[in-house]
Amino acid sequence: MAATLELAAPPWRLVLAPSVGGAVARLTLGGRDVLRPLEAERADTAEAVRHSAGYMLAPYSNRIADAAFPWDGETVRLARNFGDHPHSLHGVAWQRAWAVEAQDATGATLVLDHDGDADWPWRCRLRQRWRLDGARLTLALEVENRDDRDMPAGLGWHPYFLREGLEVAFRCDGVWLSDARQLPERHVPVPAGWDFAARRPVGSPGLDHCFTGWAREARLAWPSRGHAVTLTASEALTHLVVFTPEGRDFVGIEPVSHANDALNMADPAAAGMHRLAPGERLVGHIHLTAEIAS
Numbered sequence: 117m118a119a120t121l122e123l124a125a126p127p128w129r130l131v132l133a134p135s136v137g138g139a140v141a142r143l144t145l146g147g148r149d150v151l152r153p154l155e156a157e158r159a160d161t162a163e164a165v166r167h168s169a170g171y172m173l174a175p176y177s178n179r180i181a182d183a184a185f186p187w188d189g190e191t192v193r194l195a196r197n198f199g200d201h202p203h204s205l206h207g208v209a210w211q212r213a214w215a216v217e218a219q220d221a222t223g224a225t226l227v228l229d230h231d232g233d234a235d236w237p238w239r240c241r242l243r244q245r246w247r248l249d250g251a252r253l254t255l256a257l258e259v260e261n262r263d264d265r266d267m268p269a270g271l272g273w274h275p276y277f278l279r280e281g282l283e284v285a286f287r288c289d290g291v292w293l294s295d296a297r298q299l300p301e302r303h304v305p306v307p308a309g310w311d312f313a314a315r316r317p318v319g320s321p322g323l324d325h326c327f328t329g330w331a332r333e334a335r336l337a338w339p340s341r342g343h344a345v346t347l348t349a350s351e352a353l354t355h356l357v358v359f360t361p362e363g364r365d366f367v368g369i370e371p372v373s374h375a376n377d378a379l380n381m382a383d384p385a386a387a388g389m390h391r392l393a394p395g396e397r398l399v400g401h402i403h404l405t406a407e408i409a410s
Contacts, residue, residue: 118133118135118136118141118159118164119133119134119135120132120133120141121134121216121219121224123221123222123223123224123246123248124221124222124248125221125222125248125249125250127145127146127251127406127408128143128144128145128248128253128406129142129143129144129147130142130143130246130248130253131143132224132226132246133154133159133164133168134213134214134215134216134226135213135214136154136159136164136165136168136213137164137165137168137171137172137209137210137211137212137213137214138171138172138209138210138212138213138214138226138228138244139154139164139165139168139169139170139171139210140154140168140169140170140171140275141153141154141159141168141169142154142169143169143170143253145343145345145406145408146343146406146408148341148343149278150277150278150343150345151169151170151275151276151277151278151366152167152169152276152277152278152365152366153169154167154168154169155167165210165211168276169275169276170273170274170275170276171209171210171273171274172209172210172242172244172257172271172272172273172274173206173207173209173210173270173271173272173273173274173370173372174207174208174209174242174257174259174269174270174271174272175207175208175209175236175238175240175242175259175267175268175269175270175271176206176207176268176269176270176271176374176378176379176389177206177207177270177271177272177355177357177370177372177373177374177376178205178206178326178357178372178376178377179203179204179205179298179299179376179377180194180203180204180205180377180379180380181203181297181299181377181380182202182203183195183196183197183202183203183204185268185379185380186379186380187268187379188266192237194234194235194236194237195233195234195235197211197235202297203297203298203299203377204235206274207235207236207270208228208230208235208236208242209228209242210274211235212228212230213228214226214227214228214242214244215227215228217243222247222248222249223245223246223247223248224245224246225243225244225245225246226243226244226245226246227241227242227243228241228242228243229241229262230242232263238261238263238265238267239261239262239263240259240260240261240262240263240267240269241258241259241260241262242258242259242260243256243257243258243260244256244257244258245258251405251406251407252403252404252405252406253403253404253405253406254401254402254403254404255273255401255402255403255404256399256400256401256402257271257272257273257399257400257401257402258271258397258398258399258400259271259392259397259398260392260395260396260397261392261393261394261395261396261397262394262395263394264394265394266391266392266393266394267391267392268379268384268389268390268391268392269389269390269391269392269398270372270373270374270378270388270389270390270398271352271353271372271373271398271400272353272355272357272370272371272372272373272400273370273371273372273402274357274368274370275368275369275370276366276367276368277336277366277367277368277369278338278365278366279318279360279364279365279366279367280338280365281338281339281340281341282317282318282336282337282338282367283315283316283317283318283336283337283338283339284312284315284316284317284318284334284335284336284337284367284369285312285313285314285315285316285334285335286312286313286327286330286331286333286334286335286356286369287312287313287330287331287333288306288327288328288329288330288331288356289305289306289328289329290303290304290305290306290327290328290329291303291304291305291306291307291310291325291326291327291328292325292326292327292328292375292376293325294324294325294376298324299376299377300326300375300376300377300381303328306327309321310323310325315335315337318360318367319360320360320362321360322360322361322362323358323359323360324357324358324359324360324361325357325358326355326356326357326372326375326376327355327356327357327358328354328355328375330349330354330355330356330371332348332349332350332351332353332354332371333346333347333348333349334346334347334356334369335347336369342408342409343406343407343408343409344406344407345404345405345406345407346403346404346405346407347369347371347402347403347404348402348403348405349371349400349401349402349403350399350400350401350402352373352398352399352400352401353371353372353373353400353401353402354373354374354388355371355372355373355374355375355388356369356370356371356372357370357372357376358370371400371402372388373388373389373390373398373400374387374388374389374390375387375388
């Protein structure tokens with residue numbers, strides 16, 4: 117099985133797999149899984165990261181249409197990095213082996229130096245810093261432009277929360293509807309059937325959409341087991357991608373910095389995409405605060 121490192125501070129236990137896209141292999145709360153665990157038989161396969169408990173999204177989130185976008189008067193063309201999928205997906209963080217920069221019993225820092233290639237032509241450094249501190253788990257995500265030219269940048273986190281018994285609440289004021297190619301087509305107020313302002317089971321709306329105007333907080337609860345997690349995010353993470361594929365055992369509640377395909381929108385900055393000068397960094401923080409019924 118791929119090498120892992122473990123952090124523990126009750127009630128949390130976190131297992132990371134640096135060589136598997138810097139992914140989370142397991143996250144438990146009070147000894148129970150919160151995220152879908154990476155099964156041992158999948159850990160050494162080419163598809164391991166897609167079966168993990170979650171991973172960082174960088175230097176962009178979600179899809180870039182037809183793996184191309186305009187930038188400073190040129191068209192940047194990327195490799196299609198997801199089989200026969202026509203779009204590029206999720207950046208490079210999830211498809212590279214990471215190095216362990218620092219580790220102790222309750223924290224770890226993983227780093228990935230990207231030299232620039234067909235998947236992303238800019239040199240950049242990616243970091244994820246994990247820390248367990250009592251009821252709170254903190255994840256700091258960072259993208260640093262190490263190239264000699266300006267670079268577009270975004271980031272996020274793609275956790276796979278266990279779906280069985282899960283109830284979810286979050287507040288947003290809008291959502292991007294998608295076309296037949298799974299690209300954002302029209303921005304609308306949140307439809308009633310997609311409104312999670314009041315906590316409720318996920319049900320089966322089959323979402324794969326980016327919500328806007330997010331209050332940067334989501335409440336996830338498993339009432340039958342007496343566990344709940346409050347997810348909060350820093351100001352850089354203004355959007356929330358919600359992924360609820362039918363017939364699967366997980367739900368993606370993904371804090372991200374920008375809308376899907378923001379680089380191809382009329383105003384990428386308004387859609388949350390950042391421009392980093394050489395040496396500049398984009399940083400986002402995510403906190404998971406646990407509650408366990410006594």
